[in-house]
Amino acid sequence: MVVGIVSDETYQKDFIVKDVLNGIYNRLGKFFTVASGGNRSGAENVAKRYALKEGLKYHSFNPAYTGYQMYSYKSKDYYKKKYHNSHVFKRYTDLVKFCDVIIIFKEEGIELSPQILNAIKWAKRLKRKVYIIN
Secondary structure, eight states, X not given: OEEEEEEOTTOOOHHHXXXXXXXXXXXXXXXXXXXXXXXXXXXXXXXXXXXHHHTOEEEEOOOTTSOOOTXXXXXXXXXXXXXOTHHHHHHHHHHHHHOSEEEEEOOTTOOOOXXXXXXXHHHHHTXXXXXXXX
């Protein structure tokens, strides 16, 4: 099973992310993969650290305008493109296509970004389970 973790970089409740991942780990053991959009802060970063600490497989779907990183899912030639806003949408679309379940972490009172709303749309289209956690 592949679990996709999505959040804005402003998400601050690390303990909730860890609790959710611990629950999955307690049910599945090491038989799941964690994937995220590769944000350097927020729930996506917490998920990355958790996966690596627990010895889980981890993949990052960082945008094409960023550089290749150790855990980047795409090949090296995919990266270092000139910035375009569509790259952020595409990373989440690719993430949703790769995952079985998407867990979105959001701060209460803050609206989801257009990129994350687009990911939800794709998840529904592809019949992926989506959970939104405040």
